Amino acid sequence: MTVPSAAVQVPRRRVVLGQIVRVDEAYGRELGVPPIVLFPTLIAALLPELLGLLIGLLLGKGPLGTARRPLKSLRKGPEYLVTPLWVRDADDSLVEFEVHGHVSRSALLRTDRIRTVASRPKGDLPLVAGPIENLTTGRLLRPRRATLVSHLGVALILQAVLGVLLIAAVVVLVGLR
Numbered sequence: 001m002t003v004p005s006a007a008v009q010v011p012r013r014r015v016v017l018g019q020i021v022r023v024d025e026a027y028g029r030e031l032g033v034p035p036i037v038l039f040p041t042l043i044a045a046l047l048p049e050l051l052g053l054l055i056g057l058l059l060g061k062g063p064l065g066t067a068r069r070p071l072k073s074l075r076k077g078p079e080y081l082v083t084p085l086w087v088r089d090a091d092d093s094l095v096e097f098e099v100h101g102h103v104s105r106s107a108l109l110r111t112d113r114i115r116t117v118a119s120r121p122k123g124d125l126p127l128v129a130g131p132i133e134n135l136t137t138g139r140l141l142r143p144r145r146a147t148l149v150s151h152l153g154v155a156l157i158l159q160a161v162l163g164v165l166l167i168a169a170v171v172v173l174v175g176l177r
Helices: 035-058 071-076 148-152 154-176
Strands: 013-023 027-030 079-089 094-100 113-119 127-134 139-141
Touching: 013 094, 013 127, 035 071, 035 148, 035 154, 094 113, 148 154
Parallel strands: 094 127
Antiparallel strands: 013 079, 013 113, 027 079, 079 094, 113 127, 127 139
């Protein structure tokens, strides 16, 4: 008779305290921009751009140029650095996790003792490190990765906000008649 095995509960967050065994070379990972965010932003930003084009033509200045990036590069999304790290934990087990964001090469060296709170993403991916306290050097490392706002750019987002305000103004004016 076999005993049914219970599902193993893997904690979503874990405190890792130990010595760095191996630091791999950092590589870039892309984060895709969801179309449900990108396309409404681009459509809303199109109205102020068309309005600027119309004003430029009426004033005789010619069409005003824009610095918009192509759709393909906007859909690709921001890229952030991922540094794989292996740490020998206090209970002598080898823990693999990833550091997302830029970390200088001298910040985490082999044989450094570190402490971090790592969380498990979905699936079988390695743990993702939070802020890392390097106990050997006494430094606190907070790697930051690129965000959607930094990828799209402040100008495009402000243009989209202006477009939404213009659309809302037109709707309100049409609704008053």
